[in-house]
Amino acid sequence: MTLTLILMRHAKSSWDDPLQSDHARPLNKRGRASANAIGAWLIENDYLPDQLLCSTAERTRETFSRLGLRVTDTRYEAALYHAGADTMLRHLHAATGTTVLMLGHNPGIGHFAELLARQRPDHPRFFDYPTNATTIFRFDAASWQEVQFGQADAIDFAVPLDLLDSASD
Numbered sequence: 001m002t003l004t005l006i007l008m009r010h011a012k013s014s015w016d017d018p019l020q021s022d023h024a025r026p027l028n029k030r031g032r033a034s035a036n037a038i039g040a041w042l043i044e045n046d047y048l049p050d051q052l053l054c055s056t057a058e059r060t061r062e063t064f065s066r067l068g069l070r071v072t073d074t075r076y077e078a079a080l081y082h083a084g085a086d087t088m089l090r091h092l093h094a095a096t097g098t099t100v101l102m103l104g105h106n107p108g109i110g111h112f113a114e115l116l117a118r119q120r121p122d123h124p125r126f127f128d129y130p131t132n133a134t135t136i137f138r139f140d141a142a143s144w145q146e147v148q149f150g151q152a153d154a155i156d157f158a159v160p161l162d163l164l165d166s167a168s169d
Helices: 029-044 058-067 085-093 108-116 160-167
Strands: 002-009 051-055 073-077 099-104 117-119 134-140 152-158
Touching: 002 108, 029 058, 029 134, 029 160, 051 058, 058 099, 085 099, 085 108, 099 108, 108 117, 108 134, 108 152, 117 152, 152 160
Parallel strands: 002 099, 051 073, 051 099
Antiparallel strands: 002 134, 134 152
């Protein structure tokens, strides 16, 4: 059986209100455009999740809402807010979907991507995992409980800047 993980960092958030808590920060204008572009890319490439595992932060929730995806099983997990790779793997082990979208924060999400990949995407931005970076990973596994670090095939990778640049060509 093949399982697919869409691993995504939230889009660019706003720092307009210095008194706002980090958890409550929404997306800025660029972040909203980026999330729309990544959503279109996912749909165009038929990377359609049936389950969402998402941090409870406002910027991750808003990123998801702007992707334009219909996901029947959505789980907002407080433990995914600034989670490390081990915490993310534990939550992934509890997943039940065939194609799971996990939406979180750096530095944890970028580190998680690096640890999962058997081979890494040939893209200069993979290692710094910028805002709204998205990797599509495939696993040859019967269940998410079998998934471990170093087992994923990274089949695609996108950052909004590449998509927004190509849209304006």
